[in-house]
Amino acid sequence: MGRAKSPTKASPQSLTHRANHALTQLQSLVPSASSASDEESPITIIRLSAPIISSASSSETPSAARTSDISNTSLPPSGPTPSSLEADLLHYKELFSKLRFSYVEQVTKEKFIRAIVGDPPLIVTPQENAELEDSNKVAKAELKALKNEVADMVKDLEARGRELAKRYERVKTETVRLGELPGRVEGLEREIARLKEEQQVGEGSRAELNLPLAKTLQLVGEKKRQMQELDRQLEQLRNQAPRKRKEVERLQGEVAGLEQKRGNAMAAAKEAKRRREDKGARNGVDELEARGRWYRGSEAVLRGLLGIQG
Structure with a gap:
């Protein structure tokens, strides 16, 4: 069987080149603020909010002004925000419901008046009312089903929008990290070069690092x-430590006694020296x-008799 080839390692230069290439490709996907236009950019929240902002800025008559507390707040100078767009959406929903009610009321009045003043007047039988009521029930059921479907679609779109916003934030963060990656790669390359130099210097001074596997295991x-x-010797010393400690304490006691005797002897010698100095002048020898x-x-005579060499 042939020996499997080891996977080739990517060189630091190739890693740096790949990081720069990925950063360039990612930057090309993000449209710049100076070159982006409403015609080239896809549908965004900013473009969807353009009619709202234009209608709010072009309203001049008092009747067109909004009277709700939410609508009295001016748009932020930096552009619409999700909260402001949600407030505008709620306001337009209220206006649409009022407009629909007014439209239905007006159309109903107009039909009723035309039915009365028409020639001949329009006469509606109870059977026709029952049929119309049945058809209205069917239409209302279909309308309710469509409303539920639209509500589900809106919830789905909102969830997708939030997910896309999170993904966009992640892409922005990763873009910033990717922009920092080439510098970090260069720093790591310098660190690798420095470690290689230190390793070469260390290998020259320590031959143990270049041993083969068998000698290394030995x-x-x-x-x-x-x-x-060393562990065995250390254990023996630990076992001998209590006995040595007691012996040291005993020797310390003996040393203390000898120190006391030494002090007494020194005091006696000083006293004898003082007495000799005091009496030496008068009586000669103390x-x-x-x-x-x-x-x-006497010691010299005894040594001579015993033949002991001093």
């Missing part, structure tokens, strides 16, 4: 054995000094 085994030996000379002479 070296690892030796290091593990050394670690186990009693303690004479006793010391006698002891040294």
Whole structure:
């Protein structure tokens, strides 16, 4: 069987080129503010709101002015917002319902008057009213079904609009990140080059990094054995620590006693020196000094008799 080929790694230059190419393609899809026009751009919320803004700015007569509290608020200088467009939509829905009611009322009055003053007058039988009522019920049911269908379509469109808005925001964020990507790639390339240089310098000073697998495993085994030996010695020292601690405490007590004796001896020596200095001028040799000379002479005689070399 042939040996499988290892996947080729992409070079840092190719990664940078691909990132720049993707950024250029993404920027070409986003229309610029200076070149975008109403004829070239697709239908957007801004274009849909143009009749609302124009009608609001061109209304001059008091009858055309809106009287609701929502309509009294002026449009923001930066353009329409989703909240303002929703308020305008609600206002136009109210106006349309009032206009429809007025239209139906006017048409009904006109038909009623024409039926009365006509020659001959229009006479409607109860049978015709019943048939008309039945047909109205059917029409109302169809109208209600159509309204429900339109409401479902509106909900679907609103959900799609919100999803598209979220996707647009994500695309804007990713565009910004993609614009930062070439600089980050260059920084990473410099960091990789620096690490490679450090690795080459380190390989020259440490030959252990260039060992083959077998010798590396052998070296690892030796290091593990050394670690186990150090752990064993450390455990022994931990076991000996309490006994050594007690011995240290005992020696500290002995040292304290010796320190006290040393202090007493130094005090006695100072006192003897002072007494010798005081009596030396009058009696010549102090009693303690004479006793010391006698002891040294006795020691010399005993060493001579015993043959001990001092």
